[in-house]
Amino acid sequence: MDRFDEIVLEWIKTVPSAQNMAGLNARSDLIGDGVLDSLAVLDLVSFLEGRFCLSLPVEEFVPENFRSVAAIADLARRLGGSAS
Amino acid sequence: MIADLPAVLAPVFAPGGDVRLAIRCGGRSLAYGELRRAVTAMRAELAANGVEPGDRVAFSMPKSLESVVATLAILAAGAAYAPLDPGLSASQVRFVLDDLRPRLFIATPSRLQALRQWEDAHAETCCPLASSQRCAVVDERALRLTMVEAGNDGDAPAPSPGLATILYTSGSTGAPKGIMLSHANVESFVAWGARTFAIRSSDRLINHAPLHFDLSIFDLFCGLGRGASVHLVDETTALFPGAVRNLVEAAGITVWYSAPTALARLQERAALKGLDSLRLILFAGEVFPTPILRRLMADAPRPEYANLYGPTETNVCAFYPLPGPPASDVEAIPIGWPCDHTEIRLLDGGGRDVQGGETGEICVAGPSVMQGYWARPDLTESARLGSWRADSYRTGDFATRRGDGALMFAGRRDQQVKVRGRRIELTALEAVLNAHPEIREAAALHLPASRPGGALGVALVAGGERLGQGAIRAYVAERLPESYAPDVVEWLDGLPRLTNGKIDRVRLRSLFEPMQVN
Numbered sequence: 001m002d003r004f005d006e007i008v009l010e011w012i013k014t015v016p017s018a019q020n021m022a023g024l025n026a027r028s029d030l031i032g033d034g035v036l037d038s039l040a041v042l043d044l045v046s047f048l049e050g051r052f053c054l055s056l057p058v059e060e061f062v063p064e065n066f067r068s069v070a071a072i073a074d075l076a077r078r079l080g081g082s083a084s
Numbered sequence: 085m086i087a088d089l090p091a092v093l094a095p096v097f098a099p100g101g102d103v104r105l106a107i108r109c110g111g112r113s114l115a116y117g118e119l120r121r122a123v124t125a126m127r128a129e130l131a132a133n134g135v136e137p138g139d140r141v142a143f144s145m146p147k148s149l150e151s152v153v154a155t156l157a158i159l160a161a162g163a164a165y166a167p168l169d170p171g172l173s174a175s176q177v178r179f180v181l182d183d184l185r186p187r188l189f190i191a192t193p194s195r196l197q198a199l200r201q202w203e204d205a206h207a208e209t210c211c212p213l214a215s216s217q218r219c220a221v222v223d224e225r226a227l228r229l230t231m232v233e234a235g236n237d238g239d240a241p242a243p244s245p246g247l248a249t250i251l252y253t254s255g256s257t258g259a260p261k262g263i264m265l266s267h268a269n270v271e272s273f274v275a276w277g278a279r280t281f282a283i284r285s286s287d288r289l290i291n292h293a294p295l296h297f298d299l300s301i302f303d304l305f306c307g308l309g310r311g312a313s314v315h316l317v318d319e320t321t322a323l324f325p326g327a328v329r330n331l332v333e334a335a336g337i338t339v340w341y342s343a344p345t346a347l348a349r350l351q352e353r354a355a356l357k358g359l360d361s362l363r364l365i366l367f368a369g370e371v372f373p374t375p376i377l378r379r380l381m382a383d384a385p386r387p388e389y390a391n392l393y394g395p396t397e398t399n400v401c402a403f404y405p406l407p408g409p410p411a412s413d414v415e416a417i418p419i420g421w422p423c424d425h426t427e428i429r430l431l432d433g434g435g436r437d438v439q440g441g442e443t444g445e446i447c448v449a450g451p452s453v454m455q456g457y458w459a460r461p462d463l464t465e466s467a468r469l470g471s472w473r474a475d476s477y478r479t480g481d482f483a484t485r486r487g488d489g490a491l492m493f494a495g496r497r498d499q500q501v502k503v504r505g506r507r508i509e510l511t512a513l514e515a516v517l518n519a520h521p522e523i524r525e526a527a528a529l530h531l532p533a534s535r536p537g538g539a540l541g542v543a544l545v546a547g548g549e550r551l552g553q554g555a556i557r558a559y560v561a562e563r564l565p566e567s568y569a570p571d572v573v574e575w576l577d578g579l580p581r582l583t584n585g586k587i588d589r590v591r592l593r594s595l596f597e598p599m600q601v602n
Contacts, residue, residue, distance in 0.1 A: 031320055041323050042349075042578030058353040061326035 137162025
C-alpha cells in the first residue's frame with residue numbers, strides 16, 4: 001500500500017454500500033461485491049480527478065481499471081496523478 | 085417448430101438465417117438457429133414443470149443470454165413474463181411475488197439465496213415462499229433451468245390469458261404496481277417501431293435499458309422481429325462509458341435507444357464521438373436537457389435523433405424526429421405527434437379538450453394502452469377515461485400544442501407542488517436551471533418538512549464552477565416568478581438514479597431531509 005492506495009481506500013470506505021463489508025482491502029472486488037453503483041462511480045471519478053489532479057480519458061473509463069482499490073490507485077499513478 | 089407461437093415470436097422462428105447473429109452479451113452470443121433451439125428447449129423445461137398458457141412467470145436475473153432466452157421461452161409457452169428489477173431488495177422481491185403469484189419464479193442461485201435469507205430472518209411475519217411458490221434457478225452460462233422447489237400446486241394461481249408481460253413500476257411513489265401488457269399491446273407497438281424506424285436485418289441494436297423497463301420491448305422485439313442482432317449492455321458495462329463505447333464500436337451498433345441519462349453520461353466523456361456506425365439515436369423516459377443534447381449532436385452529427393414519449397402504461401404514444409440540433413440551449417424538445425396507432429387528447433380539469441395553446445393533461449387511447457394494473461381494478465378504473473374509450477389512459481402528464489400541432493411536455497401532475505401557498509412547476513424550474521452554462525444537471529423538489537409551509541430545494545451537478553445560492557436565486561428570478569427562487573441548493577457529483585435511469589426522488593429527498601425519510 002502506498003499513498004495512492006491509502007487515499008483511494010479511505011474514500012471507498014465512505015461509500016454507503018462498502019460500510020457493511022467486512023475486511024475491505026486493496027484487493028476487494030468493488031464491482032462484483034456491488035460497492036460501485038452508478039452514483040458511486042460518478043462520485044469516485046469526480047474525487048479522483050480532483051484529489052489527484054488528473055483527467056480520465058474515456059478509453060480508461062472501463063471496469064478493468066475500477067475492479068479494486070489497487071487497480072484504481074494504479075490508474076491514478078499511470079495517468080500522472082499527484083498524491084501530495 | 086412450436087405450435088401456437090405468439091405473433092411477436094413468429095418472425096424469430098421463421099425459417100432461414102440460422103447462422104446470423106441474434107443476441108450478444110459480454111463475450112457470449114447466439115445465432116438465430118442457436119437461439120431457436122435454446123428457446124425451444126427452455127420452453128419444454130417450463131412446460132415439464134407445470135407452466136401452461138395463461139400463466140405468469142417471474143424472473144430475477146442480470147442481463148444475460150439466459151434472461152433473453154427465458155423471456156422468449158416464457159412467451160413461447162403462452163405465458164406472460166414478469167422481469168423483476170435486479171436492483172430490488174429481497175423484501176421487495178417478496179412483495180412482488182406475493183402480489184403477482186406467478187406459476188414459477190426463476191432466479192440466479194445468489195438471488196434465490198438472498199430471498200431465502202430474508203425470509204428466514206422474517207419467518208415470524210411471513211410464511212416461507214417454498215410452501216406455495218414454485219422456484220427454479222437458472223444454470224448460469226448453460227441456458228438451462230434447474231428445478232429446486234416444486235411448490236404447492238393445490239394453491240395454483242388463476243390464469244391471465246392474453247398477457248405478454250407484466251412490468252412492475254419502481255414503487256418510488258407507493259407500492260410497486262404491475263402494468264399488464266397484452267400480446268396485442270406489444271404487437272401494435274413493435275409493428276409501429278419496426279416500420280417507423282425501418283429496422284432491417286443489417287441493423288445492430290443496442291439493448292441498454294433493463295428488461296423490466298418498457299424500452300427493452302423495442303430492442304428485443306423490433307430487433308429480433310426484423311432479423312437484426314441485439315447487443316445487451318450488462319449492468320457492469322453500463323457503469324463505464326469507456327466500456328459502452330468499446331461495445332458500440334466493436335459491434336458496429338446502428339440503432340441506440342435509451343433513457344436520456346445514459347446518453348448524458350456518455351456525452352460527458354464524449355464517448356460517442358467519431359463512432360460512425362450509428363444511424364439512429366432514440367431516447368425516452370425523461371426530459372433530455374437541451375444543452376446536453378446539443379453537445380451530443382455535435383459529438384455525433386451523423387445519426388438521426390428522435391424523442392419518444394409514453395409512460396409504460398401506453399408504451400410509446402408520441403414521438404418527435406429532430407429536424408436538426410436545437411438552435412439554442414433554452415429551446416425545449418417537443419414530444420411531437422401521436423404515433424399512427426394512437427389517439428391523444430389534452431384535457432382540462434373539467435374533462436374538456438383544451439383550446440389553442442392551453443395546457444392540458446395528456447390522455448392516450450389505442451391498441452398499445454395497457455390492460456390495467458395487476459390485481460388493482462380500482463387503480464385501473466381511475467387511470468381510464470371511461471367517458472372516452474375503454475382503451476384509454478390518463479397519463480398525469482401535461483402538455484401544450486405548439487402552432488404546428490407538436491405536443492410540448494409541460495410537467496407531471498405530481499411535479500406541480502405548492503410551496504408556501506404558491507404553485508410551483510418543478511419541471512419548469514429544472515428546465516431553466518438546465519439551460520445555465522455552469523449547470524450540467526438539475527433536479528428540483530418540494531421539501532415539505534424543511535420549514536413551515538415547505539421549502540423549494542434544488543440539487544445541481546456542476547458543468548463548471550459551483551455557483552453560490554445567491555447567484556442561483558438571482559438567475560432563476562430573472563426568468564421565472566420570484567416564488568421559483570430555490571430556498572436550498574445542494575451541489576452533487578451526480579443525481580441518484582433508479583435502475584431505469586430516472587431520477588430517484590426518494591433518495592434525493594433523503595439528502596435534503598434525512599430525518600424525514602425512514
